[in-house]
Amino acid sequence: MLLSALKILIFFAIVLVLTLGAMQLSETGQGLSMVYGGTEYTLGPVQLVIAALVVVLLGWITVRLLGLLLAFLRFLLGDETAINRYFARSRERKGYDALSEGMLAVASGEGKLAQDKAAKAAKLLDKPHVTDLLAAQAAEVAGDRRKAGEVYRRLLSDPRTRFVGIRGLMRQKLDEGDTATALKLAEKAYALKPKHAELQDTLLQLQTREGDWKGARAVLKDKRQQGQLPKDVHVRRDAVLALKEASEVLAHGNSISAREAAISANRASPDLIPAAVLAARSYIAQNDPRNASRVLQKTWSVRPHPSVAAAYAEIVPDEKPAARLRRFEDLMRQNPDDEETRLLRAELLLAAEDFPGARRALGNLAEKHPTVRSLSILAAVERGEGSDDAVVRGILARALVASRGPQWVCDKCHNVMADWSPTCDSCGGFDTLTWREPDTPAWGATAPNGVEMLPLLVGTAHGTAAGTAAAEPSAPAAADPAVAAGPAGMGGPQPEPRKPPETTGPVEIADVSPGMVPRESDYRRVSPAAAASEPAMTVTDPEPVLAAPSAPEPAGRPALDEPGDLLPVRPDVEPIDEEEVKMAGKNR
Secondary structure (H helix, E strand, O other): OHHHHHHHHHHHHHHHHHHHHHHHHHHHOOOEEEEEOOEEEEEOHHHHHHHHHHHHHHHHHHHHHHHHHHHHHHHHOOOOOHHHHHHHHHHHHHHHHHHHHHHHHHHHOOHHHHHHHHHHHHHHOOOHHHHHHHHHHHHHHHOOHHHHHHHHHHHOOOOOOHHHHHHHHHHHHHHHOOHHHHHHHHHHHHHHOOOOHHHHHHHHHHHHHHOOHHHHHHHHHHHHHOOOOOHHHHHHHHHHHHHHHHHHHHHOOOHHHHHHHHHHHHHHOOOOHHHHHHHHHHHHHOOOHHHHHHHHHHHHHHOOOHHHHHHHHHHOOOOOHHHHHHHHHHHHOOOOOOHHHHHHHHHHHHHOOOHHHHHHHHOOHHHHOOEHHHHHHHHHHHHHOOOOHHHHHHHHHHHHOOEOOOEEEEOOOOOEEOOOOOEOOOOOOEOOEEEEOOOOOOOOOOOHHHOOOOHHHHOOOOOHHHHHHHHHHHHHHHOOHHHHHHHHHOOOOOOOOOOOOOOOOOEEEEOOOOOOOOOHHHEEEEOHHHHHOOOOOOOOOOOOOOOOOOOOOOOOOOOOOOHHHHOOOOOOOOOOOHHHHHHHHHHO
């Protein structure tokens, strides 16, 4: 500002001097007299103006000549001149042209061309933070990972490009499958730019994959504070992470911290079934059945699940079937019309040997929504009411090809998992598992611990004492072959194979072709030695089991000779017709 003010003052001073001189000349009417070498020169007003203009012009020409002389001297001394600036501008223009062409080549997938343009731009431009970035991208497009890694490491030395270099190395490690190193690089990049949305998601995915639940919760909290995550989504995902953290803490023996974390996760998200089960078991361990029941009842009202029922049974593990049925009324009252509630009621009535009540509780589920579980319950009811073996076998044949019912299914890739996890084993999606029936049958999926089918009859997976006590009251129903076939059909714990009884007398074997279902008329009596050399009866039998004479049973509850009698039969073969059996006996 001072320099500008000084220039203005000088300008006004010159104008003032010129004005005063012009006024003086106009008043006196005389010219300017100058004496030089004894000679007097007199200039009139017009001549004086012309002389002033000539002096100014000569002064300007003199200044320009002096500037040209100084520029020539600087050129001789090696200083920058207009010639150098011309060539510099030309080189810079060519460099930027190569840079733009290289970026277009990267976008179009021409890796070799992009590398050539990047090398040319680096030679013409003195901007390594820009040309190195283009060189790294060009190397990635060309498939030269080693060159790309070298360029990314060069970018680490410049503070302006350090984040880009770390991110590029992180992506390379991810492509190589080195998630541990990628996690460390992601943490460094996150420290430089904590608001980078893509980096936050990548860091969360790596932390959940590596089991860093505490770090994942911190990143999730930052996303919420930055407004990048809705409140309800943050609460749900934080509860999922807290649950997984509690499970690992419990595995390391710190039960107190695990209980607090599980209870906190359940409060944050009551519909999170594993959190409710873990919280209830924490209360049970503290001898607090009231809060355990409250937690499970709240979860059942939102989303019924077999694991919730199994945990509810653990509250009083040694109660009688009738007492358990009465206690479960408080749980089933929370969501009485749900399909899971109806199946649970039917199982409890089976345990109490109230087969008509179990049929009423089951209703038309076996016809409306046939699943392995509903059909197994129906088979147990039919057996308990004394139905024919053909009826029970027909129901079990339908169960062999029926749906497994709801399972843990990934909403992202539709992968079916046997147990709940915060991440999907197939696609790595976070919090994508939903308890629902798969869109397509997943025959290879295994059921977790057999709780999907008759959980109160076969016991639970957590605690041998609780599981044993839960199975003891239902011994009559669990001994039924239809019920015992349930967990095996669902992929749960398989029963120990029973050894065939040793027989000394003749035994009966079926004389049919492989793949056919034997009828009563097809059995013939042979010696044990001959029976041992006989081939398997049917291809549907997993192992040859020798049939033994069955012991008489009380009337009203017919029993089968061996568990092999209830092995699944071919669904394309009709059940045994009693009339045909009688006709075959007469013919023989």
